[in-house]
Amino acid sequence: MGNTSTLFKGMKEFFMEIGDLSHFAARFFKEVLKPPFEFKELMRQCYQMGNRSLTLVTVTGFIIGLVLTLQSRPTLIQFGAVSWMPNMVGISIVREIGPVITALICAGRIASGIGAELGSMRVTEQIDAMEVSGTNPFKYLVITRIMATTLMLPILVIYGDLVALYGSALVENLKGGVSFQLYFNTVFDALSFSDLVPATIKSFFFGFAIGLVGCYKGYYSKKGTAGVGVAANTAVVMASLLLFVIDFIAVFISDIFYEL
Amino acid sequence: MAKTKLENLKLGIFVVLGTALLVVATYLIGNRQNMFGKTIPISAIFKNANGLQNGNNVRFSGIKVGTVNKIEMINDTTIRVHMIIEEKVKNHIKKDAVATIGSDGLVGSMLINIVPGEGKSAHIELGDELQSFSRVATQDMLNTLNQTNENAALLTQDLLKVTRSLTQGKGTFGRLLNDSLMAKDLHQTIANLKHTSSEANKMIVQINQIVKQLDFENSATGVLLKDSISGNKMRNVISHLENSSLEIEKMSMNLNAVIGDIKTGKGAINYLATDTVLVRQLETSMENVTEGVKNFNEVTEALKHNFLTRRYFKKKEKEKKMELEKIDEQTP
Numbered sequence: 001m002g003n004t005s006t007l008f009k010g011m012k013e014f015f016m017e018i019g020d021l022s023h024f025a026a027r028f029f030k031e032v033l034k035p036p037f038e039f040k041e042l043m044r045q046c047y048q049m050g051n052r053s054l055t056l057v058t059v060t061g062f063i064i065g066l067v068l069t070l071q072s073r074p075t076l077i078q079f080g081a082v083s084w085m086p087n088m089v090g091i092s093i094v095r096e097i098g099p100v101i102t103a104l105i106c107a108g109r110i111a112s113g114i115g116a117e118l119g120s121m122r123v124t125e126q127i128d129a130m131e132v133s134g135t136n137p138f139k140y141l142v143i144t145r146i147m148a149t150t151l152m153l154p155i156l157v158i159y160g161d162l163v164a165l166y167g168s169a170l171v172e173n174l175k176g177g178v179s180f181q182l183y184f185n186t187v188f189d190a191l192s193f194s195d196l197v198p199a200t201i202k203s204f205f206f207g208f209a210i211g212l213v214g215c216y217k218g219y220y221s222k223k224g225t226a227g228v229g230v231a232a233n234t235a236v237v238m239a240s241l242l243l244f245v246i247d248f249i250a251v252f253i254s255d256i257f258y259e260l
Numbered sequence: 261m262a263k264t265k266l267e268n269l270k271l272g273i274f275v276v277l278g279t280a281l282l283v284v285a286t287y288l289i290g291n292r293q294n295m296f297g298k299t300i301p302i303s304a305i306f307k308n309a310n311g312l313q314n315g316n317n318v319r320f321s322g323i324k325v326g327t328v329n330k331i332e333m334i335n336d337t338t339i340r341v342h343m344i345i346e347e348k349v350k351n352h353i354k355k356d357a358v359a360t361i362g363s364d365g366l367v368g369s370m371l372i373n374i375v376p377g378e379g380k381s382a383h384i385e386l387g388d389e390l391q392s393f394s395r396v397a398t399q400d401m402l403n404t405l406n407q408t409n410e411n412a413a414l415l416t417q418d419l420l421k422v423t424r425s426l427t428q429g430k431g432t433f434g435r436l437l438n439d440s441l442m443a444k445d446l447h448q449t450i451a452n453l454k455h456t457s458s459e460a461n462k463m464i465v466q467i468n469q470i471v472k473q474l475d476f477e478n479s480a481t482g483v484l485l486k487d488s489i490s491g492n493k494m495r496n497v498i499s500h501l502e503n504s505s506l507e508i509e510k511m512s513m514n515l516n517a518v519i520g521d522i523k524t525g526k527g528a529i530n531y532l533a534t535d536t537v538l539v540r541q542l543e544t545s546m547e548n549v550t551e552g553v554k555n556f557n558e559v560t561e562a563l564k565h566n567f568l569t570r571r572y573f574k575k576k577e578k579e580k581k582m583e584l585e586k587i588d589e590q591t592p
Contacts, residue, residue: 040264043264043267043268043271044264044267046271046275047267047268047270047271050271050274050275051267051270051271051274054274154278154282155274155275155278155279155282156278158278158281158282158285159277159278159281162281188285188288188289188292189292191285191289192289192293192315193286193289193290193293195289196285196286196289200282
């Protein structure tokens with residue numbers, strides 16, 4: 001009996017969370033087009049989220065490309081299909097690995113950052129103070145951050161893809177003697193718009209999800225300073241989970257449009 | 261304030277670079293699908309698309325010149341494949357070029373290969389339809405392979421029989437392989453052949469010497485060998501001999517026929533040859549004739565002395581005497 005009630009309670013909390021999140025997203029869409037627009041803050045957030053994540057995305061992307069190629073080589077050599085490496089790595093990076101890995105890295109770095117930042121502002125009643133002083137905290141804090149993540153993530157993904165492909169090309173160049181020109185020629189031969197367009201559109205949604213969850217968790221954090229940690233933690237978990245859900249839906253939708 | 265400006269600058273660079281990368285990637289992908297640049301549409305009709313898809317490459321003599329634009333099913337055995345090819349290669353592709361569906365390597369994606377034509381036709385134009393050649397489908401290949409396998413199985417069975425026979429020493433080859441006596445005989449034969457050949461060699465040397473010693477100019481051999489007139493004569497003689505032998509053959513055949521007739525027929529000769537009774541009768545008749553002749557002689561002698569015929573006989577004797585005298589006078 002106790003278990004059932006706990007389950008019901010958990011489910012109720014889950015649905016309430018989804019409902020609150022949807023409400024939060026609806027509020028974002030309602031207020032995003034309304035002036036005043038906080039451009040300066042948006043620029044600052046873009047810099048914080050875009051440029052500051054660059055190193056992390058570079059390192060991660062490079063290693064992912066490198067490792068993927070190194071791990072695939074023996075199997076492809078067994079099949080005598082090592083010349084298909086650029087095609088395989090190119091398509092998998094552009095379609096899936098690039099966007100998902102970059103988004104996960106950003107979820108870890110940005111969603112937790114936003115959650116902790118807004119959470120601490122909530123706990124220290126800075127948000128309340130803003131409301132009192134007549135500044136719309138939602139516009140200033142939430143919309144700028146969500147906009148920044150939505151705009152920055154696709155660029156980070158493109159950049160991450162390039163670095164990952166470079167890592168892969170480096171391995172092929174060193175191990176297989178394939179020139180960079182041939183490698184990238186083969187990659188772009190294999191790629192089509194059905195690979196690039198859905199991945200880019202998906203990245204916007206990933207960015208939006210990261211910003212939304214981070215802001216939601218931080219904006220509604222409770223229970224004092226301990227709540228800040230919880231907000232940061234749950235923001236990462238929920239954002240990561242949501243990324244995979246979006247990825248799953250995105251694959252279905254792109255399959256309908258592009259017959260992958 | 262300065263910090264914010266620097267941040268904005270960095271952000272600007274980042275955004276511009278990121279967007280530029282996206283644009284470059286879009287251009288590279290689009291360019292490879294002939295979305296930019298001048299292209300012309302052409303088509304080809306196939307029976308089987310073999311898994312061809314929109315966006316697959318079109319190659320002309322191994323160079324990528326375009327992409328598959330649209331695959332349209334006209335009826336159950338006719339599929340029209342629309343292609344767009346770069347306008348700059350238009351002047352190299354002739355109207356009699358042949359389009360085939362192939363694959364990029366063993367496991368690669370499908371593509372269309374345009375094989376150049378004879379070179380006498382005009383260049384292709386906008387909307388032209390190329391001739392096509394449907395390649396052998398995998399199933400057909402497998403069917404042929406299956407037939408080949410069955411044949412191979414039959415062949416191996418036969419081979420097995422042959423090898424068994426060989427190992428058991430059956431047949432000429434089997435005996436050759438297994439019979440040690442035969443091997444010895446063969447060895448001996450070869451030794452004999454060797455000996456014979458050496459003897460023949462010696463003989464040839466001797467014949468050579470004889471030939472060298474021959475006087476080709478004056479001897480009969482020389483005449484026989486060199487004289488073309490004698491040769492012709494010889495040829496005539498031989499031809500006559502041939503005719504004669506033919507005639508002899510005919511004659512012998514006739515003789516044979518006669519003998520056959522004699523043997524089988526009922527003529528007098530056959531009776532003479534075979535009937536012993538007749539022979540006895542003939543013998544008796546001959547005896548009677550001899551006796552008759554004797555009696556006739558006696559009658560003639562009596563007639564000589566008869567006064568009626570005596571004169572005739574005397575006259576005959578006189579004539580005889582006269583003839584003998586003439587012969588005596590003539591002989592020296």
